[in-house]
Amino acid sequence: MSQSSKHATRTDSLETHLKRENPLLLEPLAEFRRLDRIAHRMGLLASNESFTRRVPWWPVVSLLGTFSAGKSSFINSYLGTTLQRTGNQAVDDRFSVICYSEDAEPRTLPGSALDADLRFPFYRISGDIEDVAAGEGRRINNYLQLKTCNSEQIRGKILLDSPGFDADSQRSATLQITDRIIDLSDLVLVFFDARHPEPGAMRDTLQHLVTSTINRDDASKFLFILNQIDTTAGEDNPEDVVAAWQRALASAGLTAGRFLRIYDENAAETIADESLAARFKAKKDEDIAEIHRRMKGVEVDRAYRVVELMTGAADTLAGDAGVGRLKSYLRKWRQRTLIYDALMLLPIVLACGAAFIWAHGVAMGVVNRVFGNTVSGWVIVAVAVVVLGALHYTSRSLAANQIARRIEPASQQAFSLDLRRAFRRNTRWWRGLFSLQPKGWHILARRRVAKIRDKQETMVRRLNDRFTQPSG
Template identity: 30%
Template structure:
């Protein structure tokens, strides 16, 4: 097997976290090992990386309704006026330049370092024609605010009858999936029930992730702590009726100091690390749990169709032989010690290339089905490429349905990657319970064991 060159993306990640975050630096190396396994199986090409399945930036996203609460909060938090539109997904990124800039959605789709990389393909799958309308759904806004350093904010559009469709719902789900902190402004729940149904479903589905903070905006008035708690309790009961039972509640008022939100935002880097490690583990497990079973099932179907077609042709040849026996009598030739084996060899010589041709024809139909299945499963790995790589000459002739790469060697490698990722999660946990010196010692010990 050829060694896969580490993608520039992973190389840059390793450099970026070399001093700032040793856990993520080592995580990048594990992604590189996973890339090699998937490359050998044909699941990714030489320039791709499984590390791109999630963003490595700490991400805050916002959900809100028609009131200006969400935009007013962002302007206050960033201490900068924002010129964003209400119907687009807006990525806010730090810039050292005094004047910010608004860039089109294509800037996000083309940059593998940012969220929404290649999102146009996913949009096209959801709704044909929408993949070419990136700029109508997305924008990148740079802001000169120190609070954006080292993180991204994704401001989601307000719910609207005129803009809400399958693509918008898909993009909102994508944003919630990659976010480390989601600020849900309670005016969201004042919107039309049909409009906020999809957003509510996603919040309920992901509520155990501990990423949601429900923001109750009363910034126009002053509230004492007791009154703020009463308001939070009332909203807690209301959201419980909607199926939301977890999440932090924050009441904004003229005299609130925002300490609770500041603390959550201060923990973003750690939240990001846990998310990236979770993505790594999910990607490793997906090979055995999803990818190999899907391709193996397709190989089994393909074999059954090929064998059935070959048997039909063989049956036709046998029928011709029976007719020939009735007409002129050829059984004597078949049992002849010289002519009989020659006939068998000729039959094999005829059936073998025919079986190979039949196999390639059936494979084309299976490949089309695998492309559709890959989209349905939302996989970045190329299932069809693994299927095609599993069609060597002998695999076509012999009853082999295991895909290339399904072997003890790879199982051992994948199990090793899972264990190493668990060690990194433990090292991450130790940041909160050990001194910095002890934490460094644990990482050094992990690095020694890795070698």
């Protein structure tokens, strides 16, 4: 099966999934596929690449934090079943991707099930792991696992449970996956353990999960959760524990420093003071309700986000990062080719002109005596033209190779385009040196992309009609 056929099969599978799970996203999917066709013709995407693989189509809620912070217990309580192992020590050293299944029996599948499926947010993550830890990409099953669960709470979304930050030795690859999770997630729940009120010992975790995220455009998707807060009930002043963590967050740059405070009632310590117990429970119920509300809202958030990503992909393709940059590389190529032509060809042109004039004089007689009367001045000109043409294409090739080496290869980041591939396609020997537009960027393609960009408002209005009633 060809690469393009495999790509079509994957996007067809995605379309089938969306028809069942979220029909609202079928229209953006169709526009992404149109962008794919344009980018393929231009060489900005390989035939087996797609904008669709860089969009997480399922809403994603990730849980990050230190080991024993209660992430697994929270997941089990949320799902209403014991799916994740729990314990005071690091009990799982892999990222768990949890999704809905109609089968009553839960299943655990290897990481390769995620790496090869376009619908999941870890499609081709093995390549990212390989980039930061050579040789680790083929050990994808050591980093990821897929778990299925027959819980209505998980229908239509994905939960990502991370291993504790200080629980594994394969740190570079783990942080790479964590960064990928943060980028793809609609909601990030960052758990800390109230039983360990020494936040200074977790400076590395605070650095990666707080300092590195507070200046993000999507910083509002982070919720900081202080778990097992019931263990502080025996303190003279339980609020001191919360204050210590607030100071830790402030030192990491998060000046607001507000925690949601929760605990698992089934595993909670008994609080002898009934009024204190009631106060702890009321606060816990309030904060868990807030977490559940945010988790439920990701399904709506995802639909709007995909529409924004669609527009972002079109902007990237048509803007300075795509066509604009490709044009600048082509302009540099033309300028450099003309400079090389001048340096190499001008002396030869002058010499050929002199030879042509000379060839009609004394020299022609000598040539005719040697070769007979079969050689004329036009033959010499023809030979000169061939030589000049060869030298010109040498100039083109030399200039193209020099510029192509300086173009950064495509990355795995969202909507990263393969400008090197597209540049090579536009500098092949049969392409004109003064073509006004890159290959594939014709008037129909430009109109198609402009139409996709203009569709954002229409799609957002349709989503608003589904979820709101602005007219009352």
